[in-house]
Amino acid sequence: MATGRKVPAKRAARTTTGSSAAAKRAPAGKVAAKRGAGPAAGANGVAHKLIARGAAKPVRADAAERRELAVDAADSGARRARAAEAAVPVQLADVDVVVRPPYWDKACADLVKRDRILKKLIPKFGPAHLVKRGDPFVTLARSVVGQQISVASAQAVWAAIEAVCPKLAPQQVIRLGQEKLAACGLSKRKSDYILDLAQHFVSGALHVDKWTSMDDEAVIAELTQIRGIGRWTAEMFLIFNLSRPDVLPLDDLGLIRAISVNYFSGEPVTRSEAREVAANWEPWRTVATWYMWRSLDPESADA
DSSP: OOOTTOOOSOBOOSOOSSOBOSOOBOOTTSOGGGTOOOSBBOTTSOBOOSSOTTSOOOOOOOHHHHHHHOOOGGGHHHHOOOOHHHHSOOOGGGOSOOOOOTTHHHHHHHHHHHOHHHHHHHHHTTTOOOOOOOOHHHHHHHHHHHTTSOHHHHHHHHHHHHHHOSSOOHHHHHHHHHHHHHHTTOOHHHHHHHHHHHHHHHHTOSOGGGGGGSOHHHHHHHHTTSTTOOHHHHHHHHHHTSOOSOOOOTTOHHHHHHHHHHHSTTOOOOHHHHHHHHHTTTTOHHHHHHHHHHHHOTTTTTO
16 A cells, blocks of 8 residues: 555545445555545446446536636635635525425435435535526626636625616616626626627527526537636536536536545545546536535535
8 A cells, every 4th residue: 555645546535335446546645445435336336437428528618718717726715716606695686486406305315325425514514405596697697707706806796786787687788888897897808798698698599498498518508609608607507597406517626626625635636536526426416516515615605
């Protein structure tokens, strides 16, 4: 067993209650026996697949969004890109009804049986759950506002926008124009993004009424045609507006950090390693992701 700074080629993530199947790399300076078993094999002993069955292989966000999500690792605790809902607090006006997602209890019951980390995390937060945001335009606009800035700054900018445009509908935002949006604290680029988003809604270019029946990748493909919206923002929309149960936002730095802390003792984690840990969460990766966020920031996952 390697010790000190020698890292074996594979290490085991503290993942599940099942047997060890696909061995993972052991964290530096740790004894593998203390890390627990790797991703569980099924009843037939076959390990979970790295890529979700029937799902497209996740890709990195486009160049524009990667710039929005660029975070200094040394300062990730203060500026990490967690999720859209962390950027600006949920207001009651943005929520249709605070209802527990219909799949939530079943998902939690399933996850605590198969994942030893979630078995400890889920009970800590009691009845807390994901809060769905009601208005598609507002949800997307808030995501754009929150890109690349601190939570406090995003709150201030959003409050300023609400002050000059209490009814945040696409038509009203278009009437504001770039100058008034910029006066609220938005950069010229973000002002353009918000106006472009509003124009897409007004023009009918988006199939808003069909989103609930479209599959995840189809919604992502449509949303990422809008300036300023990359895959990460589209995935946040799937989670917080459409309440999809099995979204894995691998470009979310908060999720990657949480997997690192909870499963690999804080060591850096690659996207492929995060994906394999999350394979054990299917088909409830949204729920597991939400608890990962909560594990880092208990107070503001729905703040």
